[in-house]
Amino acid sequence: MNLGPHAAFIIGAYGAAALIVAVMIAWVAFDHWRQARALADLETRGVTRRSEQREATT
Amino acid sequence: MPLIDLANPTRFLALSARILPWLAAATLAAFAVGIHLGINAPDDYQQGATVKIMFIHVPAAWLAMASWTVMTIAALGTLVWRHPLADVAAKAAAPLGCAFTAMCLITGMLWGRPMWGTYWVWDGRLTSVLVLFLMYLGVLALWRTVDDPSRAARAAAVLTLVGAINLPIIKFSVDWWATLHQPASVLRLGGPAIHGSLLSPLLVMALAFLLLFLTLHLAAMRNEIMRRRVRTMMMLQAEAAGR
Numbered sequence: 001m002n003l004g005p006h007a008a009f010i011i012g013a014y015g016a017a018a019l020i021v022a023v024m025i026a027w028v029a030f031d032h033w034r035q036a037r038a039l040a041d042l043e044t045r046g047v048t049r050r051s052e053q054r055e056a057t058t
Numbered sequence: 059m060p061l062i063d064l065a066n067p068t069r070f071l072a073l074s075a076r077i078l079p080w081l082a083a084a085t086l087a088a089f090a091v092g093i094h095l096g097i098n099a100p101d102d103y104q105q106g107a108t109v110k111i112m113f114i115h116v117p118a119a120w121l122a123m124a125s126w127t128v129m130t131i132a133a134l135g136t137l138v139w140r141h142p143l144a145d146v147a148a149k150a151a152a153p154l155g156c157a158f159t160a161m162c163l164i165t166g167m168l169w170g171r172p173m174w175g176t177y178w179v180w181d182g183r184l185t186s187v188l189v190l191f192l193m194y195l196g197v198l199a200l201w202r203t204v205d206d207p208s209r210a211a212r213a214a215a216v217l218t219l220v221g222a223i224n225l226p227i228i229k230f231s232v233d234w235w236a237t238l239h240q241p242a243s244v245l246r247l248g249g250p251a252i253h254g255s256l257l258s259p260l261l262v263m264a265l266a267f268l269l270l271f272l273t274l275h276l277a278a279m280r281n282e283i284m285r286r287r288v289r290t291m292m293m294l295q296a297e298a299a300g301r
Binding site: 001002003004005006007009010012013014016017020021023024025027028031032035036038039042045047048049 | 111114160281291
């Protein structure tokens with residue numbers, strides 16, 4: 001594939017777009033890992049939400 | 059399942075967990091087809107191979123505006139209907155919209171340099187998109203500044219509604235002012251002005267970007283619901299420790 005005299009700009013644009021997409025995916029994945037770990041930590045310490053406490057007593 | 063059931067975060071989490079893998083797979087497939095079509099698309103008679111930048115620049119611009127539109131609808135949901143998931147949707151969309159706007163600006167500059175001879179001009183289109191980017195940063199800063207999510211949601215909703223004025227300005231800036239940026243060539247009265255061989259990869263890439271946004275938005279909404287659960291549980295723990 002011949003990208004012509006402006007190949008650096010085309011490759012730069014696609015590289016920047018790929019980097020931004022990768023950062024978005026990594027941010028969402030890392031945030032999920034962090035929240036899931038925090039929830040698991042709280043649950044192992046026996047902390048439950050009020051709605052779960054109500055469900056447990058009924 | 060009635061649509062109103064989605065207002066329940068627990069039901070939303072269950073349903074989104076089932077949808078997410080399919081959305082992610084559809085996103086990958088759309089990108090594979092779009093990139094294949096883009097690589098094999100012919101060069102433009104004036105712009106040469108640099109026209110390939112259009113396949114990422116234009117969808118990024120559409121998604122930058124679509125994200126703010128989602129936030130505007132969600133802002134109405136927060137202020138008018140007090141929908142429990144509205145501010146979750148708005149908060150999850152803001153960083154994604156900000157990223158797509160940054161992508162639009164960066165790819166636009168890299169397209170502008172070889173075609174216009176400059177990375178940047180202060181014309182109507184470029185400036186209004188830069189304003190959109192700054193507004194995204196403002197909303198993100200607001201969400202971080204106010205600790206209580208419901209208070210932050212109301213403040214962010216007001217800012218989002220005010221910022222929505224910029225959307226028609228971006229769209230019609232190329233008609234209202236003399237700009238270096240070309241006028242609309244896809245979403246215009248009289249149909250697209252782009253040849254089919256370049257329009258097909260553009261539309262497939264736009265679909266891929268849309269699916270990417272939906273996938274990440276759904277995942278980010280799930281994260282936000284989990285973050286609020288963590289916050290509530292930590293407050294309950296502190297309350298119990300204080301007794």
